[in-house]
Amino acid sequence: MREMICINCPMGCRLTVDDSNLQDIKVTGNICPRGVIYAKNEITSPKRMVTGSVKVAGGNIAMVSVKTREAIPKHLIFDSLELLKDVVLQAPVHIGDVVIADVCGCGVDIIATKEITKA
Amino acid sequence: MRKMNLVIVGGGPAGLAAAKAAYDCGERDILILEREAELGGILNQCIHNGFGLHTFKEELTGPEYAQRYIDQVVERGIEYRVNATVIDVSKDKVVTYVSAVDGLTQIQAKAIILACGCRERPRGGINIAGMRGAGVFSAGTAQKLVNIDGYMPGKECVILGSGDIGLIMARRMTFEGAKVKAVVELMPYSSGLNRNIVQCLNDFDIPLYFSHTVVDIKGKDRVTGVVVAPVDEKLAPIMDKAELIECDTLLLSVGLLPENELAKQGGVELSNVTGGAVVDENMMTNIDGVFECGNVLHVHDLVDFVSAESENAGKCAVAYINGLESCAEKIAINCTNGVRYCVPTQLNRDDNYQPLNFKMRVANVFKKVELAVFADGVKVFGKKRPVVAPGEMESINLTAEQVETLKKAQHIEITLIK
Numbered sequence: 001m002r003e004m005i006c007i008n009c010p011m012g013c014r015l016t017v018d019d020s021n022l023q024d025i026k027v028t029g030n031i032c033p034r035g036v037i038y039a040k041n042e043i044t045s046p047k048r049m050v051t052g053s054v055k056v057a058g059g060n061i062a063m064v065s066v067k068t069r070e071a072i073p074k075h076l077i078f079d080s081l082e083l084l085k086d087v088v089l090q091a092p093v094h095i096g097d098v099v100i101a102d103v104c105g106c107g108v109d110i111i112a113t114k115e116i117t118k119a
Numbered sequence: 120m121r122k123m124n125l126v127i128v129g130g131g132p133a134g135l136a137a138a139k140a141a142y143d144c145g146e147r148d149i150l151i152l153e154r155e156a157e158l159g160g161i162l163n164q165c166i167h168n169g170f171g172l173h174t175f176k177e178e179l180t181g182p183e184y185a186q187r188y189i190d191q192v193v194e195r196g197i198e199y200r201v202n203a204t205v206i207d208v209s210k211d212k213v214v215t216y217v218s219a220v221d222g223l224t225q226i227q228a229k230a231i232i233l234a235c236g237c238r239e240r241p242r243g244g245i246n247i248a249g250m251r252g253a254g255v256f257s258a259g260t261a262q263k264l265v266n267i268d269g270y271m272p273g274k275e276c277v278i279l280g281s282g283d284i285g286l287i288m289a290r291r292m293t294f295e296g297a298k299v300k301a302v303v304e305l306m307p308y309s310s311g312l313n314r315n316i317v318q319c320l321n322d323f324d325i326p327l328y329f330s331h332t333v334v335d336i337k338g339k340d341r342v343t344g345v346v347v348a349p350v351d352e353k354l355a356p357i358m359d360k361a362e363l364i365e366c367d368t369l370l371l372s373v374g375l376l377p378e379n380e381l382a383k384q385g386g387v388e389l390s391n392v393t394g395g396a397v398v399d400e401n402m403m404t405n406i407d408g409v410f411e412c413g414n415v416l417h418v419h420d421l422v423d424f425v426s427a428e429s430e431n432a433g434k435c436a437v438a439y440i441n442g443l444e445s446c447a448e449k450i451a452i453n454c455t456n457g458v459r460y461c462v463p464t465q466l467n468r469d470d471n472y473q474p475l476n477f478k479m480r481v482a483n484v485f486k487k488v489e490l491a492v493f494a495d496g497v498k499v500f501g502k503k504r505p506v507v508a509p510g511e512m513e514s515i516n517l518t519a520e521q522v523e524t525l526k527k528a529q530h531i532e533i534t535l536i537k
């Protein structure tokens with residue numbers, strides 16, 4: 001039995017997870033089905049969303065915020081952040097623009113989350 | 120003097136949602152005044168994800184959530200001014216603002232919605248001894264420096280306060296290559312969301328010291344360390360157990376204060392619990408036609424709740440403009456036995472019996488309790504909760520019948536049955 005907190009949304013449900021049989025993980029305490037998926041992933045292959053900001057040239061502000069389109073394997077967090085350090089985008093930037101495609105080969109893109117207009 | 124029906128002070132999520140709702144109720148004469156260079160408020164610097172699950176059924180980052188509302192305001196052609204700071208709101212609803220484009224301008228409004236958000240408690244607001252070296256920042260200032268200006272405030276840091284801003288900044292600093300040596304929390308619990316403790320601290324093995332505080336800051340030109348000590352039950356530091364943590368940066372995340380200077384100037388009665396206005400179920404203050412919503416009213420942890428509350432304020436402001444009489448008699452909502460406050464603070468003694476939503480916070484962590492509403496000593500509503508905590512706002516929905524019972528009562532009480 002393990003206690004964990006679902007981090008999928010700000011409700012932060014307190015989950016009780018029976019992982020005695022990895023083929024049949026039982027979860028209670030979740031408000032919605034995403035809690036079950038979270039608990040199973042957390043035991044087998046934990047994933048996290050990564051958000052950050054990268055430089056933008058010629059825009060109305062100096063940095064544009066970015067995120068992974070979906071959660072990526074936890075062990076790739078710092079590798080993907082390292083790649084972001086070298087990126088400089090050109091204004092304009094739109095929400096959803098791909099900043100790095102298929103980051104670290106995990107199949108997930110990093111995309112922009114803010115509108116930047118030309119200065 | 121220009122005359123307008125509705126002036127909204129603040130273009131953050133609260134102001135934007137109020138404007139949109141007012142427009143959708145048929146009001147066309149609306150102006151939003153925003154002090155910063157862009158709309159969106161504090162969300163512009165909250166680049167992490169965690170916004171909008173309730174409103175949009177998907178999880179967005181702060182800037183994305185803001186953009187959804189900015190788009191809705193722009194699509195409707197609602198008038199707004201950026202770089203426009205409101206400097207006064209008078210009792211007879213004259214709004215004075217300054218901007219580079221319009222200079223000093225006064226508007227006579229029929230209704231005003233105050234949606235000015237909150238600001239961080241500064242270092243002066245808490246007492247820490249020590250040198251005044253560089254390297255002490257409020258967490259929100261640090262957030263703006265890192266996320267918007269692209270500038271790192273330091274390499275090794277300690278964070279005082281485990282509210283959401285402190286937790287989010289612990290991860291953000293770690294992501295940008297800094298070492299976060301500790302998060303120090305005065306209380307025996309965190310006022311932040313549980314998910315943030317998991318994904319911002321536990322994921323990176325950042326220690327969180329409950330019942331501890333910073334008692335001294337070392338370093339003359341630049342911070343070189345902070346002295347951290349445990350506190351006793353009366354929150355007094357136990358000095359002989361104090362320890363030095365070396366660091367070059369201290370981030371203060373010691374709470375948010377609603378920005379109610381304008382409200383005060385306008386004669387709005389404030390609650391000494393929330394720091395925000397005393398409002399009825401229409402989000403109207405004691406001044407007829409002056410409404411308040413969002414973080415200026417009470418500090419929210421979920422922007423979705425801000426949007427919902429503010430849409431209600433927008434709707435009610437339009438009803439007021441269209442000549443719905445405001446009601447003279449108010450019934451106070453009393454909070455007892457561990458319930459710290461409730462918004463609304465009072466109900467109108469009228470016959471408008473519509474379903475209502477109440478938001479409240481508790482004063483401590485309690486397990487296995489029932490959140491209950493009483494009218495003249497009779498239980499009208501009850502909701503069992505496995506655990507309630509000061510960091511998580513509680514929300515209850517009352518039916519039209521329950522609201523009718525409350526509005527006919529002499530005494531309303533919200534309480535925790537333990």
Ligand SMILES: Cc1cc2nc3c(=O)[nH]c(=O)nc-3n(C[C@H](O)[C@H](O)[C@H](O)COP(=O)(O)OP(=O)(O)OC[C@H]3O[C@@H](n4cnc5c(N)ncnc54)[C@H](O)[C@@H]3O)c2cc1C
Nearest residue numbers: 129131132133154160161169205235236284413414421422
């Ligand atoms: C660090 C941090 C992390 C958060 N994380 C989350 C999260 O993960 N999920 C979530 O759902 N919510 C989160 N929130 C909460 C959410 O962002 C806030 O509740 C919400 O932004 C409040 O909206 P608001 O419009 O009331 O205030 P604000 O966003 O502060 O907007 C107020 C606006 O009013 C303007 N203003 C103030 N005074 C004047 C004046 N005199 N004249 C003109 N304009 C003025 C300000 O410039 C500002 O733009 C977080 C908040 C913070 C600070």
Ligand code: SF4
Nearest residue numbers: 006008009013032035
């Ligand atoms: S179980 Fe569902 S409601 Fe609960 S925290 Fe997870 S995603 Fe949110």
